[in-house]
Amino acid sequence: xxxxxxxxxxxxxxxxxxxxxxxxxxxxxxxxxxxxxxxxxxxxxxxxxxxxxxxxxxxxxxxxxxxxxxxxxxxxxxxxxxxxxxxxxxxxxxxxxxxxxxxxxxxxxxxxxxxxxxxxxxxxxxxxxxxxxxxxxxxxxxxxxxxxxxxxxxxxxxxxxxxxxxxxxxxxxxxxxxxxxxxxxxxxxxxxxxxxxxxxxxxxxxxxxxxxxxxxxxxxxxxxxxxxxxxxxxxxxxxxxxxxxxxxxxxxxxxxxxxxxxxxxxxxxxxxxxxxxxxxxxxxxxxxxxxxxxxxxxxxxxxxxxxxxxxxxxxxxxxxxxxxxxxxxxx
Amino acid sequence: xxxxxxxxxxxxxxxxxxxxxxxxxxxxxxxxxxxxxxxxxxxxxxxxxxxxxxxxxxxxxxxxxxxxxxxxxxxxxxxxxxxxxxxxxxxxxxxxxxxxxxxxxxxxxxxxxxxxxxxxxxxxxxxxxxxxxxxxxxxxxxxxxxxxxxxxxxxxxxxxxxxxxxxxxxxxxxxxxxxxxxxxxxxxxxxxxxxxxxxxxxxxxxxxxxxxxxxxxxxxxxxxxxxxxxxxxxxxxxxxxxxxxxxxxxxxxxxxxxxxxxxxxxxxxxxxxxxxxxxxxxxxxxxxxxxxxxxxxxxxxxxxxxxxxxxxxxxxxxxxxxxxxxxxxxx
Numbered sequence: 001x002x003x004x005x006x007x008x009x010x011x012x013x014x015x016x017x018x019x020x021x022x023x024x025x026x027x028x029x030x031x032x033x034x035x036x037x038x039x040x041x042x043x044x045x046x047x048x049x050x051x052x053x054x055x056x057x058x059x060x061x062x063x064x065x066x067x068x069x070x071x072x073x074x075x076x077x078x079x080x081x082x083x084x085x086x087x088x089x090x091x092x093x094x095x096x097x098x099x100x101x102x103x104x105x106x107x108x109x110x111x112x113x114x115x116x117x118x119x120x121x122x123x124x125x126x127x128x129x130x131x132x133x134x135x136x137x138x139x140x141x142x143x144x145x146x147x148x149x150x151x152x153x154x155x156x157x158x159x160x161x162x163x164x165x166x167x168x169x170x171x172x173x174x175x176x177x178x179x180x181x182x183x184x185x186x187x188x189x190x191x192x193x194x195x196x197x198x199x200x201x202x203x204x205x206x207x208x209x210x211x212x213x214x215x216x217x218x219x220x221x222x223x224x225x226x227x228x229x230x231x232x233x234x235x236x237x238x239x240x241x242x243x244x245x246x247x248x249x250x251x252x253x254x255x256x257x258x259x260x261x262x263x264x265x266x267x268x269x270x271x272x273x274x275x276x277x278x279x280x281x282x283x284x285x286x287x288x289x290x291x292x293x294x295x296x297x298x299x300x301x302x303x304x305x306x307x308x309x310x311x312x313x314x315x316x317x318x319x320x321x322x323x324x325x326x327x328x329x330x331x
Numbered sequence: 332x333x334x335x336x337x338x339x340x341x342x343x344x345x346x347x348x349x350x351x352x353x354x355x356x357x358x359x360x361x362x363x364x365x366x367x368x369x370x371x372x373x374x375x376x377x378x379x380x381x382x383x384x385x386x387x388x389x390x391x392x393x394x395x396x397x398x399x400x401x402x403x404x405x406x407x408x409x410x411x412x413x414x415x416x417x418x419x420x421x422x423x424x425x426x427x428x429x430x431x432x433x434x435x436x437x438x439x440x441x442x443x444x445x446x447x448x449x450x451x452x453x454x455x456x457x458x459x460x461x462x463x464x465x466x467x468x469x470x471x472x473x474x475x476x477x478x479x480x481x482x483x484x485x486x487x488x489x490x491x492x493x494x495x496x497x498x499x500x501x502x503x504x505x506x507x508x509x510x511x512x513x514x515x516x517x518x519x520x521x522x523x524x525x526x527x528x529x530x531x532x533x534x535x536x537x538x539x540x541x542x543x544x545x546x547x548x549x550x551x552x553x554x555x556x557x558x559x560x561x562x563x564x565x566x567x568x569x570x571x572x573x574x575x576x577x578x579x580x581x582x583x584x585x586x587x588x589x590x591x592x593x594x595x596x597x598x599x600x601x602x603x604x605x606x607x608x609x610x611x612x613x614x615x616x617x618x619x620x621x622x623x624x625x626x627x628x629x630x631x632x633x634x635x636x637x638x639x640x641x642x643x644x645x646x647x648x649x650x651x652x653x654x655x656x657x658x659x660x661x662x
Contacts, residue, residue, distance in 0.1 A: 021486055137484050145658055149480050152638050152659020153468050153631040155352055212660045283661075284634075285627040289620065296616040300484040303615075307483050314655070323658040324645070327476055328483020329543045330614075 003029040004309060007072035009089065010079035011035040011048060011059065013172055014103060017302045018076045020051050025331070027310065031070045033059045063092055074309045077102035081200040083114040091121060094130040101308045103301065105201030107134025108144065109321065112207040122319035131312040133320045137300040138164065139201035139208075142277045142291070143264050145322050148212045150279065150287050157213055157283040159261050162205075164294065166268040167275045168247050171297050173237035179268050180245040181238040185226035188245040192224035199266055202252045206262050210254060212323050217262070219255040224248055227269035235270060246270040307331045334360040335640060338403035340420065341410035342366040342379060342390065344503055345434060348633045349407045351382050356662070358641065362401045364390040394423055405640045408433035412531040414445040422452060425461040432639045434632065436532030438465025439475065440652065443538040453650035462643040464651045468631040469495065470532030470539075473608045473622070474595050476653050479543045481610065481618050488544055488614040490592050493536075495625065497599040498606045499578050502628050504568035510599050511576040512569040516557035519576040523555035530597055533583045537593050541585055543654050548593070550586040555579055558600035566601060577601040638662045 006028050008019045015033075022028045033045050040048050045057045060066040075093050077100050080086050086104040093100050110118040125132050134140070143162050151157050168176055180188035180197050191197035203222055210217045229246035233239070240246045247269020254262030275294040281287040311326045322328070337359050339350045346364075353359045364376050371379050376388045391397040406424050408431050411417050417435040424431050441449040456463050465471070474493050482488050499507055511519035511528050522528035534553055541548045560577035564570070571577045578600020585593030606625040612618040642657045653659070 141484050145483075146480065148660050149477065149658050151661035152476075153472050153626055153635050154638075154661050155630050155634040157661045212658075214662075285631055286624075287626060288623045290623065292619045292621065293617075295484055295618060299486050300616055303486040304484050307485075323660060325657065327480050327543075327654040327656075327658055329479050329654060330482035330485050330488045331545075 003027055004313070005029050005031045005070065005073045006309070007032045007034065007066060007075045009034045009075050009077045011037065011040055012078065013174065014298065014302060015076070015078040016049050017298065018078060018305050019045065019054065020049050021302050021306050022076070023051055023054050025306065027331070030054050030057045031072050032057045032066045034063060034066055035059055036061065067096065071096070072098055073313070074099045074101060076305050077104065078305070081105045083107060083110045083117050087117050087121070090132060091124050094121065094125045094132050095128045097128040097130050099131045099312055100133070101305050101312060102132070102134045103136050103305060104134050105136070105139050106204055107132070108139040108201055109204040109208045109211065110134070110319070112204055118319060125318045129317045131315055131317055131320050133308055133312050133322065133325070135304050135308050135322050137295055137297065137304050139205045140304050140322060141328065142295050143202070143266070144205035144208045145328060147279045147281070148209055148323055150281050150289060151213060151283070154281060154287070155284040157281060159282040160209055161263040161280045161282070162265065163278045164266040165272050165275050166266070166294060166297065167272040168268050169233070169235050169270045175297070176235060176238045176270065179247045180226060181247065181270060182240050183245040185228050185245045188226040188248070189224065192248070198224045198248055199250050199268060202250055202264055202266065206252045206254045206264050208321065208323065209262060215256055215261055217254045218257055220252065222250065222252045224250045227267060229270070233270045240270060247272070304328070334358055335644070336360050336362045336401065336404045337640070338362050338397060338406045339364045340406050340408045342368065342371055343409065344505065345629065345633060346407070346409040347380050348629065349409060349636050350376065350385065351380050352633050352637050353407070354382055354385050356637065358662070361385050361388045362403050363388045363397045365394060365397055366390055367392065398427065402427070403429055404644070405430045405432060407636050408435065409636070410435070412436045414438060414441045414448050418448050418452070421463060422455050425452065425456045425463050426459045428459040428461050430462045430643055431464070432636050432643060433463070433465045434467050434636060435465050436467070436470050437535055438463070439470040439532055440535040440539045440542065441465070441650070443535055449650060456649045460648045462646055462648055462651050464639055464643050464653065464656070466635050466639050466653050468626055468628065468635050470536045471635050471653060472659065473626050474533070474597070475536035475539045476659060478610045478612070479540055479654055481612050481620060482544060482614070485612060485618070486615040488612060490613040491540055492594040492611045492613070493596065494609045495597040496603050496606050497597070497625060497628065498603040499599050500564070500566050500601045506628070507566060507568045507601065510578045511557060512578065512601060513571050514557070514576040516559050516576045519557040519579070520555065523579070529555045529579055530581050530599060533581055533595055533597065537583045537585045537595050539652065539654065540593060546587055546592055548585045549588055551583065553581065553583045555581045558598060560601070564601045571601060578603070635659070
């Protein structure tokens with residue numbers, strides 16, 4: 001079997017971890033990176049990642065510059081959260097026939113907020129003979145794909161309720177800040193309203209589930225509140241005083257004709273006790289799933305991206321949904 | 332969207348339930364049944380199923396007789412447990428271009444026991460332009476597809492351990508007998524050794540997981556013991572005295588070069604307390620899944636079959652694995 005040529009777009013913490021995990025796979029050949037950071041451009045990836053096994057590959061300033069040297073089979077895209085920001089980055093890739101696995105949260109189900117861009121991306125994929133997939137652990141698995149998978153053994157499904165509790169103290173610094181650690185609770189909620197803080201992709205998770213179950217949601221409402229620290233908290237990255245925001249409690253509620261069919265509830269805060277992922281399917285049979293401890297964050301996200309690469313290559317060209325390709329699997 | 336024309340091969344309890352569930356779907360048109368039971372041949376399906384909504388469809392004695400009248404898009408095949416027995420039934424279907432979803436346990440991964448027949452079935456599918464899938468709830472979901480799905484967010488997987496506990500008192504009569512209820516424990520174990528009792532498909536579940544994870548099992552050993560009744564038990568279907576067999580405890584252990592990588596453990600017995608499905612992934616991250624109450628049996632099996640029909644139609648022709656087609660989903 002010939003190896004899959006992999007390049008990485010975006011060399012932030014997640015991008016570097018993606019690259020390092022990919023480099024451990026016998027089916028991967030790392031061929032290059034792309035980043036706008038002048039301190040990284042031109043340097044060997046071995047040096048930038050700290051992984052000496054990544055040889056003969058360096059950081060380029062643009063897709064064109066990378067393509068002048070080598071054409072990857074798959075690019076891992078870890079750069080932005082919105083489809084509108086991702087479009088200009090990924091559209092040229094798929095037009096060139098390069099398959100893309102992206103951590104862009106809205107790309108899990110781009111039809112929700114950007115239906116026109118979704119159509120254009122699908123066309124560009126088909127014109128170029130490439131696949132484009134948005135995935136990750138959340139969105140991309142615990143609050144969407146896994147619940148959908150459960151419904152595969154149901155005769156009837158009337159509602160899906162999902163809860164995720166993450167102890168953010170175990171997560172990376174940028175995430176600890178994104179959830180509002182150290183802000184006044186009212187300030188976090190203001191920022192959430194303005195779209196400047198919070199967990200991205202919750203509505204996309206809800207929309208993907210509704211799509212799979214054939215539900216036309218007549219209402220989809222998202223809320224975001226601050227979790228308030230009950231004691232002073234200090235992590236490696238942030239310091240939070242009692243009474244300040246130490247994280248978020250975010251929900252998305254989907255209704256069909258006034259009836260609640262979907263509840264997605266995520267609490268992500270410092271020192272959260274009993275982290276877990278849970279899902280209740282109301283239906284026949286009813287199902288009650290618990291992942292004790294939860295699916296731990298960043299490492300799992302990186303794994304979801306890398307593991308998806310072989311699966312998308314088996315799918316026909318196009319803008320793909322996680323639920324349309326093969327069942328998630330370690331690769 | 333035009334409806335999917337469905338026929339049913341095998342009109343035992345599972346076949347009848349499959350047909351009745353399929354009849355509730357807006358995307359289904361029931362076109363006929365096939366069974367060797369003379370008491371059913373020629374009768375309207377509405378009468379045989381007791382479902383008056385199933386119109387203009389009756390029971391035929393053979394595939395040829397059905398085909399003389401109508402060509403289904405999909406046949407649900409619920410008749411036998413072994414590939415060797417299923418072959419003569421399903422091969423003509425796929426050769427005629429009819430897609431098949433089967434409850435035949437060994438068809439979950441026919442490559443394990445019947446690699447040559449698997450090759451022939453795959454070729455017949457491709458020649459005829461049809462898909463063939465073996466599925467169900469177990470095998471087909473709780474002890475194979477669901478654990479594989481979890482590994483999709485893992486950076487590394489070193490072992491997979493799965494436990495299923497089923498309270499057989501809540502299941503259909505034939506299953507209560509299949510698990511040895513009322514036999515002397517030694518007699519059940521004798522029958523298990525001879526392949527005349529026990530849960531079919533456990534090794535197939537193990538083999539499918541190994542296939543997905545890229546593990547070449549060097550050893551795969553199955554054991555079956557009787558569960559012994561600690562008190563007299565009476566169900567609607569069987570009567571068991573204290574000390575008699577009231578069900579089974581079956582395991583499949585898969586090793587790679589002497590190291591245990593897979594443990595599948597199923598207990599299915601009358602009055603089993605705390606029924607559940609559980610799975611532990613040893614890896615990075617480790618994952619610990621519990622379905623409290625478990626995925627309840629027969630209704631879920633029927634749902635798995637019916638829900639798979641739209642998904643196989645999106646896949647290219649061939650002998651399919653559950654993990655190769657789209658993520659399981661209510662349809």
